[in-house]
Amino acid sequence: MIQDEAFLEILAKLAPGTPLREGLDGITSLGKGALILIADKDHAAHVVQSGFEIDTDFTPQKLTELSKMDRAIVVDHDVRKILYANAFLVPNQKIASKETGTRHLTAEMVAKQIQSPTLAVSASKDRVTLYFGEIRYILPDFNMLTARVNQALHILEQYRSTLDNLLHSLTALELDDRVLSDDVCSVIQLMVQMFKVREDVERWFIELGDEKVFQEQLLEWLMLDVGERFYLILKDYQRKDRKSVIALAKRVVALPPEKLFETDEIMRILGYDDFDEETEFSLTPRGYRILHELPRLPTAIAKRLVSRYGKLSRIVKATEEDLFKIRGIGMVRARMIRAGMHRMQAMYNAIPEER
Numbered sequence: 001m002i003q004d005e006a007f008l009e010i011l012a013k014l015a016p017g018t019p020l021r022e023g024l025d026g027i028t029s030l031g032k033g034a035l036i037l038i039a040d041k042d043h044a045a046h047v048v049q050s051g052f053e054i055d056t057d058f059t060p061q062k063l064t065e066l067s068k069m070d071r072a073i074v075v076d077h078d079v080r081k082i083l084y085a086n087a088f089l090v091p092n093q094k095i096a097s098k099e100t101g102t103r104h105l106t107a108e109m110v111a112k113q114i115q116s117p118t119l120a121v122s123a124s125k126d127r128v129t130l131y132f133g134e135i136r137y138i139l140p141d142f143n144m145l146t147a148r149v150n151q152a153l154h155i156l157e158q159y160r161s162t163l164d165n166l167l168h169s170l171t172a173l174e175l176d177d178r179v180l181s182d183d184v185c186s187v188i189q190l191m192v193q194m195f196k197v198r199e200d201v202e203r204w205f206i207e208l209g210d211e212k213v214f215q216e217q218l219l220e221w222l223m224l225d226v227g228e229r230f231y232l233i234l235k236d237y238q239r240k241d242r243k244s245v246i247a248l249a250k251r252v253v254a255l256p257p258e259k260l261f262e263t264d265e266i267m268r269i270l271g272y273d274d275f276d277e278e279t280e281f282s283l284t285p286r287g288y289r290i291l292h293e294l295p296r297l298p299t300a301i302a303k304r305l306v307s308r309y310g311k312l313s314r315i316v317k318a319t320e321e322d323l324f325k326i327r328g329i330g331m332v333r334a335r336m337i338r339a340g341m342h343r344m345q346a347m348y349n350a351i352p353e354e355r
Contacts, residue, residue, distance in 0.1 A: 010117045015209025020079050023063030033123035034067040037074045039116035044074050051087030107131045149204050159194050160222045172348035174285045177313045181281040185263045191230045232289040239271030287312035294340040
């Protein structure tokens with residue numbers, strides 16, 4: 001529910017630097033409470049019993065000043081107009097609520113009844129609570145939110161360092177045709193963890209508004225090529241090459257934490273129904289990821305190489321004359337592929353004997 005697009009749209013309107021957030025900050029700085037409904041007139045009419053219909057342009061200053069009246073303020077959906085001031089909101093009394101304070105009780109019931117965001121500003125606790133349908137969400141303090149983002153990015157830095165090491169080891173094992181199921185699953189599991197951290201950070205970015213430039217750049221750098229490599233690894237190791245990689249990726253990412261770290265769950269998704277954790281299970285890569293690392297090699301050519309040879313070990317052994325026979329590969333490109341493979345083998349030739 002927290003990822004619902006409509007809810008994220010509301011959070012964007014409440015981000016620091018937005019007019020609505022400036023108005024809310026003005027209200028809390030006065031030590032005042034407030035009740036604010038964000039809805040167009042048609043929706044608001046279901047709960048507004050009385051009040052001043054002012055229909056004026058929205059400004060943060062006007063919102064702050066109007067909060068000095070006792071009752072609610074109604075702002076249109078786009079936060080361009082203040083529709084009502086000192087409005088008396090009367091929701092359906094049969095709607096359940098766990099709130100005790102009058103302002104928060106009304107806000108929750110209104111939000112549930114007309115499915116429109118309603119804000120309750122607490123004078124005593126100096127905080128803003130957002131209600132939207134069944135959602136109750138306390139807007140975090142800016143410093144707390146920034147600290148939360150920085151902590152997540154620090155975790156992501158550690159994950160990225162570990163991932164780079166795992167990919168280095170996997171490449172060495174692939175070139176030597178000594179890959180086991182754990183080698184592949186460890187990489188997949190870590191990548192999924194990184195996707196989940198990124199999802200949280202991107203959600204928090206919405207709440208940070210314009211105050212996220214550096215963190216956004218760092219996130220982009222930390223996740224560089226992770227998604228693409230994730231798909232290539234799935235293409236390399238799925239049992240049937242014709243299955244939709246997107247569908248496989250969705251299934252892996254959707255695994256709950258307790259299932260994600262069970263190797264047999266990932267292996268079954270990849271199509272290995274005969275996987276046995278008790279025995280050593282070898283895997284053979286097709287070579288999509290390794291070929292992707294070669295400079296200036298078109299994806300179409302990489303697909304033809306995999307289609308022709310079936311697995312990476314055969315591609316590695318192919319001569320320039322063999323490669324030249326494949327459509328789209330001339331002698332220059334054949335030499336480039338062989339040279340690229342030789343460089344990679346030289347770079348990854350030291351593989352620990354103990355696993």
